[in-house]
Amino acid sequence: MAKKGKVTRKVKRPIIKLMCTVCKRASxxxxKNPKNTPDRLERSKFCTIxxxxxxxxxxx
Ligand SMILES: [Zn+2]
Incomplete structure (x- = not known):
């Protein structure tokens, strides 16, 4: 029952950038999966800047 290879390429998930709303840098x-999150993504992350x-x- 061993799975071979990676066959999870069915849904094309575009690479997006997350921009800090404070310094406006995309760090x-x-x-993201457009099906799950059709709206703009917002995440709280640690900004290195x-x-x-x-x-x-x-x-x-
Ligand atoms: Zn920042």
Whole structure:
């Protein structure tokens, strides 16, 4: 019952950038599933420029 290979390429998930809303720098990139999150992604992440946790918004 061993799974061979990676066959999880059916859904194309575009790579998006997460921009810090404080310093406006895109310091993170992630992938998202448009089906699960059709709206703009917003995540609280640690910004290395601001040196603190800031809300990061999806940008292109
Ligand atoms: Zn920042």
């Amino acid at each position: 993170y990139s992630t992938r 601001c040196k603190k946790r800031t809300p990061h918004k999806e940008t292109k």
